[in-house]
Amino acid sequence: MQQFLPPLRLTGATVLRDGALQQRSIAIxxxxxxxxxxxxxxxxxxxxxxxxxxxxxxxxxxxIAPRPSAxxxxxxxxxxxxxxxxxxxVTTAWLAQSWSWEGGHRSPEAAEKIMAxxxxxxxxxxxxxxxxxxxxxxxxxxxxxxxxxxxxxxIDYVVFNNHLDEAHEMMQSRPHALAIWAAxxxxxxxxxxxxxxxxxARDKDVPRHLCRLADAFDEMGVVYxxxxxxxxxxxxxxxxxxxxxxxxxxxxxxxxxxxxxNDPVLMGAPNVVRGGSQAGNIxxxxxxxxxxxxxxxxxxxxxxxxxxxxxxxxxxxxxxxxAWAMISEKPADILRLPDRGRLDYGKRADxxxxxxxxxxxxxxxxGGRLSFMAGEAAHRFAGRISMLDMAAE
Numbered sequence: 001m002q003q004f005l006p007p008l009r010l011t012g013a014t015v016l017r018d019g020a021l022q023q024r025s026i027a028i029x030x031x032x033x034x035x036x037x038x039x040x041x042x043x044x045x046x047x048x049x050x051x052x053x054x055x056x057x058x059x060x061x062x063x064i065a066p067r068p069s070a071x072x073x074x075x076x077x078x079x080x081x082x083x084x085x086x087x088x089x090v091t092t093a094w095l096a097q098s099w100s101w102e103g104g105h106r107s108p109e110a111a112e113k114i115m116a117x118x119x120x121x122x123x124x125x126x127x128x129x130x131x132x133x134x135x136x137x138x139x140x141x142x143x144x145x146x147x148x149x150x151x152x153x154x155i156d157y158v159v160f161n162n163h164l165d166e167a168h169e170m171m172q173s174r175p176h177a178l179a180i181w182a183a184x185x186x187x188x189x190x191x192x193x194x195x196x197x198x199x200x201a202r203d204k205d206v207p208r209h210l211c212r213l214a215d216a217f218d219e220m221g222v223v224y225x226x227x228x229x230x231x232x233x234x235x236x237x238x239x240x241x242x243x244x245x246x247x248x249x250x251x252x253x254x255x256x257x258x259x260x261x262n263d264p265v266l267m268g269a270p271n272v273v274r275g276g277s278q279a280g281n282i283x284x285x286x287x288x289x290x291x292x293x294x295x296x297x298x299x300x301x302x303x304x305x306x307x308x309x310x311x312x313x314x315x316x317x318x319x320x321x322x323a324w325a326m327i328s329e330k331p332a333d334i335l336r337l338p339d340r341g342r343l344d345y346g347k348r349a350d351x352x353x354x355x356x357x358x359x360x361x362x363x364x365x366x367g368g369r370l371s372f373m374a375g376e377a378a379h380r381f382a383g384r385i386s387m388l389d390m391a392a393e
Contacts, residue, residue: 003369010043042384052091053090054331055335059302074114079121086372089306089364126371131155133150135159156335158213214242225244231253248266264294265293272312289317352364
């Protein structure tokens with residue numbers, strides 16, 4: 001377990017506090033934001049913002065298997081993911097791991113392995129890394145196994161998704177893509193389609209299966225939602241069983257239905273940065289401008305989180321406090337994390353220090369522990385800490 005930073009006051013910076021950018025200092029001690037005349041570190045020229053909270057990211061897959069045919073040890077991959085998140089200002093992150101009939105790295109077996117590996121990694125973690133389970137709706141017979149894994153590894157977030165329609169569409173219009181998908185799971189296209197057919201045959205069992213899971217999640221305190229809702233009817237069905245988070249709705253109607261039911265909507269930050277969806281779905285910026293998106297997630301690229309906030313500022317969609325709230329305060333509210341997402345007394349010391357001129361993250365503090373440091377901020381910080389150590393001696 002990393003040690004807390006010594007008590008410090010960060011001065012001279014512009015701090016995002018109480019929904020506004022303010023010229024004030026911020027103090028940390030024992031992993032929390034605090035008060036008091038503590039030793040100071042001068043951070044003039046910087047912004048101090050709440051640490052980023054990422055509710056859905058699968059960039060970890062590239063750290064575990066940089067190439068489909070070149071997997072690495074899970075411990076190495078998770079350590080790389082941890083550093084990647086910290087370097088981009090992320091202090092809490094959910095790794096989106098599938099639990100699916102697709103097999104391969106999306107199988108229940110693979111999910112349980114990464115849950116166990118993350119549990120082993122936590123004592124030396126820089127970032128508060130957690131698992132989000134992406135549960136395929138038609139994997140009906142695995143319900144008991146899923147609930148046992150959730151209980152054993154303390155999983156707190158699940159989303160339902162259904163890739164059967166995607167497989168059918170791919171078979172009709174993009175057979176080459178289907179072959180790649182099948183190969184990634186170690187099977188032929190014909191074998192893959194056979195699995196799709198077997199899963200589809202369980203259609204009538206799916207509603208009861210999902211309701212049983214939903215009841216169990218409620219008892220266990222698990223937050224749950226759905227992924228890639230194509231329309232308002234689908235969103236309404238999921239909302240009715242308690243799956244209240246709408247993650248990546250693929251149409252405006254689905255997002256509007258979620259907002260009408262007061263269900264939070266999550267969209268991908270890369271969608272904002274790139275100006276549209278790489279999959280051809282609705283543009284996240286349009287939903288944000290219409291008040292139909294609550295929070296942004298990394299999806300497949302951690303640097304997109306802060307970049308998306310700045311993109312929204314530069315395009316006049318919203319000021320920085322509101323844009324940054326979409327990657328800090330609002331995700332904390334959605335996942336019921338009252339101890340983070342804001343800079344206030346008694347909260348976790350989760351801070352993202354950004355160079356005003358370059359907009360680059362130069363320091364990340366997660367839970368009062370230094371998880372990343374670079375650039376001029378590193379020189380100032382290291383110099384001051386060295387002076388404090390010498391004084392203590």
